[in-house]
Amino acid sequence: MTFLSDSPTFLYIILPVMVFLARVLDVSIGTLRIIFVAKGLKHFAAILGFFESLIWLIAVAQVMQNLNSWQTYVAFALGFAAGNYAGVVLEERIALGNLLIRIITQREANELVNVLWKEGYGVTSVEARGESGPVKLIFSITKRRNLDKIIAIIKKYNPNAFYTIEDMRYVNQTYPLPLIKRSLFACLFPAKRK
Numbered sequence: 001m002t003f004l005s006d007s008p009t010f011l012y013i014i015l016p017v018m019v020f021l022a023r024v025l026d027v028s029i030g031t032l033r034i035i036f037v038a039k040g041l042k043h044f045a046a047i048l049g050f051f052e053s054l055i056w057l058i059a060v061a062q063v064m065q066n067l068n069s070w071q072t073y074v075a076f077a078l079g080f081a082a083g084n085y086a087g088v089v090l091e092e093r094i095a096l097g098n099l100l101i102r103i104i105t106q107r108e109a110n111e112l113v114n115v116l117w118k119e120g121y122g123v124t125s126v127e128a129r130g131e132s133g134p135v136k137l138i139f140s141i142t143k144r145r146n147l148d149k150i151i152a153i154i155k156k157y158n159p160n161a162f163y164t165i166e167d168m169r170y171v172n173q174t175y176p177l178p179l180i181k182r183s184l185f186a187c188l189f190p191a192k193r194k
Contacts, residue, residue: 016075019059023079024086026055031087039097095144098168103138105161112157141171
């Protein structure tokens with residue numbers, strides 16, 4: 001292996017690429033681990049933490065063994081930046097957790113509420129008073145993967161509604177949420193339906 005590691009091609013091209021890829025992988029895993037910790041998924045977080053630290057250690061060891069190669073420094077830093085981006089994109093694709101959607105509308109919202117019910121979403125609506133008069137408050141807790149569909153319904157049936165979206169750490173699911181079975185593979189690579 002020493003003949004390969006002494007090669008300029010290995011030292012200045014292959015090694016930096018390997019360090020870059022290791023950093024992308026370990027930082028992506030770290031991003032997911034932090035999100036799992038925030039959502040209370042401690043077992044997954046622990047497993048990811050093991051692999052994150054192992055990969056990081058391998059990358060740092062390669063940089064430390066090749067201190068005369070500035071390319072590995074740059075690859076290390078670029079891998080960190082790309083890993084942050086990749087981790088966030090990956091987390092968006094997986095779409096773990098629940099959301100609280102709070103809709104405030106001045107228009108009559110019965111049609112919106114009925115459509116959300118028909119689509120299988122739990123909805124609570126109450127009459128309230130805002131600065132400019134009576135409003136309707138609509139609350140719905142849903143899985144993150146359903147967010148785009150709910151927003152499309154809101155825009156179709158009440159396009160001027162004001163809505164906010166909050167992450168929920170825990171939901172006591174006594175009200176049945178719509179059952180949508182998805183595998184991890186389907187989360188990462190969603191098929192476009194025509």
